[in-house]
Amino acid sequence: MKYLLRFFFLLFLTAVLSGCFGAKQLQTRIMATARPDSVCRIAVLPFDNWTNEEQAGVIAQRIFYGALVNSGAFEVRSEGDVSLFRLRHRLAPGALLGKFHFTDLQEKLQLDAIVQGRLTEVGSLSGRGADEVPVVAVQLQVYDVRRGELLLSTFHHRWGDDYRKVMHFGTVTTLTGLFDRMSDEIITDWIERGLGNCQ
């Protein structure tokens, strides 16, 4: 009887813990030749918007830019400097950068890395046990501009109720709030991997 009770207790614990540690939504792939610890000066290019939400790309870019500044780990180039660079090179959001662009980013803006992003899903979903919750999926790429190479690529996907604690408490109901939380998670992950090492 005692062993049976222990067995059921362990079964219950496993069930509870497996519920808590679901599939990880943040995936970062770092290049084998990357040198993330040398990245300090960074800028954010406008995000490419693959969704039907018209202004989602610029909103996400501005929130992510704010999160980078707020992290205190990076020296972030102002959005205006990046806009003028894009204007000079006539670069649309999501445009592929060439060697010449990387050279110019390094020389004119003294950057170590540049972030390019792509929003793949933005919207609201119902049917997850709560009222409508926002959902965002984003892919970010960090390029080492000094070497002209991809440094890392991150994919992150979240629903507003991923942050639910008890009942409806903790559920994020706004896209801004959700993207801000996701930005913090992404930047924390990058810092853990060695980025933002400003000496």
Next chain:
Amino acid sequence: MLERFYLAFGQGLILLIALFGGALSVSAQRVALLPMADYSRGLDGINLPFTREVEKALTDLGVEMVQHEHVLRFMAENRLRSFSYLDSFLVQKMGKDLKCAVALIGTVTEIGGRKPVLGLTFTAMDTVSGSPVWSETGATGIAEQARFLAIGEPQTVQDLAAPLLGKLLGHLGGTVEAGAIPNERSYQLAGMQLFPAYVRGREKIEATLKIRFLHAEPTMVAVESNQRRTYLEQDPQTGIYQGRWWAPQQDGLYPLDLILEWGAGRFVERVENISSFQVINQPPGLEIKVKKALQLDNQQAFRSHILILPKILDIKPMARWALDIRTAEGVLLTTQEYEGDMPERMVWEGRGGEGYLLSDGKYEITLHVWDLAGNHSSDSFMVVMQRHAPQIKAEILTRQGKKLLQVASLPGPVFLFESWSLELLSEHGESLLQQNGRDLPLVLEFVPVAGEEKLFLNFTGEDRLGNRLEQVHMEITVPELKPMKKVPQVDSWVQDF
């Protein structure tokens, strides 16, 4: 009881310090608040009522604000439409002109909706370095503010705004943690334009430079290429620098450096590779290949369409290209001009400029191409378009009392029948003649049915391009036999003889 009172008092004190502690440190700084961007009103949307609310919230926190009208005037003077273009230079200039330590930009990322939400993000820019040094994002919605028994629950966006602004801006006075990228340049290079950027040797180039300086303007501004320096003159009205020079003769890419010279001390700053121009003297070279055309009698011919494959021999930036269609006699039927690169392949179905099919015949197609320096190349080819088989003419002849069928092609088409077959039928459907052959005209003898005035011809033919002609039951009139002249019978004297 007393312990509880001390505890509550202590907590209240901590709360007060937390609320106003930040504001105290900010109050020492003068802040310029730019109009709040509002993406719910489009990419360039601004929200002035909300800007005033933010201004009020900051003033309530004890922050010294630059007057809103002064900020708007600064934006107008510096042609700053949205802060997507607020670069580090303009932030520094804002600090200098408006005498502020911080430029605060804010964005309304979400507002309103069925269940009202409000999303805001703020970024503070340090006007000494021109870099962003602080940022905060926050959002809330009615759904997130559910309270016990719904007492004091916010109902509108305005109800959401005040606590959210207090929460976000209360941190503004906190320690600045983010590092700033030092802006070593005291000027903003808005743009350098060369016209034309691609030239032939010894052609004139004009340069326009838009540059703004934070402090004193340089005494001399010049551009240098290939160790040749050209000084630019400033237009006193627009402040734009302009200059012109002659391109060198030799082909090649010529990078330009910008030279700025200040004062009697001749302090010189060189900005390398600010722009470039290219000298191109050779025309691009053009060759045309034609596919889907048949080679007949040393001529290219088609009946449906041809594929034109232009090939640029020396790849250079192209300005425009054109297509001419002329008749064999040289009459221009259409000419069409397009900007940009020539397509890799073109299909011609024999249509003219307005889309109508041209008549069968011989045409000359010419392609022209111009590179950005204005060098021109062209190539042309002749092609025969024949979309219809030749028409025929059939008639019955009578010679020496014999009936003959004569079939001939009508004049016009370049290529005639390669094969044909015919059958001549009597009025009652009796086959009088069957024949196959290659060439026309032909004359065939047949035996008519006596008394019939009409015959019918079935003809099938195919020309060398594959166009087919089928004539079924083509009526042919049989000409009447001319009555023989009666020779008067003269009684011969011989018989009587």
